[in-house]
Amino acid sequence: MTKPAFQAVIFDLDGLVLDSESGYFAAWQQAAAQMGYRLSQAFCQSLSGSHGRRINQRLAERFGRDFELEQFHELSNQIWRERVGQTGIxxxxxxxxxxxxIETLQMPYCLATNSRRGDAEQCLAWAGLAGVFAKLICREDVENPKPAADIFLKAAETIGISPQCCLVLEDSPIGVAAAVSAGCTCLFVPSVLPADPDASGMAHRVLPDLCAVADFISAAMVDPL
Structure with missing residues (x-):
């Protein structure tokens, strides 16, 4: 059997493994409304995959310097935690x-996310996935978050596979840009439709869901990329 172009798989978290972003967006909108502001669904979706500093920057640009970021985050976090604490993710x-x-093929895999480790581990637990990922690369593990390549370069180093031999699964344009910058093969599984055309153009392939990803990986073992 000829080896495919990838020998390991790197998962993103929010929007790719977990259907968490819709919950974040709803909490953001409810918190903003309680503060007297309106956040559109389109604006929330434009922040898909963003790290905290970028989210704060966009909120300040939209609502001005008087917007109380700390209050917004406290409110939205409380709303979101109450919801997922009852229903899970x-x-x-x-x-x-x-x-x-992946496990049948005995491929190494890990998770690489812009989230902080504590938040990522809590979300995995709420989803019933605690312990599924033995290796997590999180925001505090690197100097620069996505769309910089750092997280995926660190992930490749952690699992001992060169970035060029890693397959990254991403749902956001920011994540796709980071994966491509790291030199990885990237499948774009968009969580927001229509799929971003720039990310679609950068990715190796655009697939509708993780079922299609499983088929892609199985086929690649027979017919290498």
Whole structure:
């Protein structure tokens, strides 16, 4: 059997493994409304995959310097935690299928996210995925967050596979840009439709969900990229 172009898989978290972003957006909108502001769904979606500093920058640009960022984050975090504490966080369709495929092929894999470690671990626990990822690369593990390449370069180093031999699964344009910058092969599984055309153009392929990703990985073992 000829080896495919990738030998390991790197997962993003929010919007890719977990259907968490819709919950974040709803909490942001509710918190903003309580403060007398309005956040559109389109604006929230434009922040998909962004790190905290970038989110704060965009909020300040939209609402001005008088916007109380600390109050907004406290409110939205409280709203979101109350909701997911009761209902959990849904796992994206096809994740278990993709994971089973990777494990059957005995490929190393890890998770690489712009989230802080404590937040990532808590979200995985709420989704029933605690312990699924033995290796997590998080915001505090690197100097620069996505869209910089740092997180994926660190992930490749952590699992002992060169970036050029890593397959990254991403749902956001910011994540795709980071993966491509790191030299990885990237599948774009957009969480926001229509799919961003720039990210679609950068990615190796655009797939509708993780079920299709599992099929892609299985096929690549037979017909290398």
């Amino acid at each position: 849904p796992v994206k369709k096809g994740f278990y299928q993709t994971l089973q495929c």
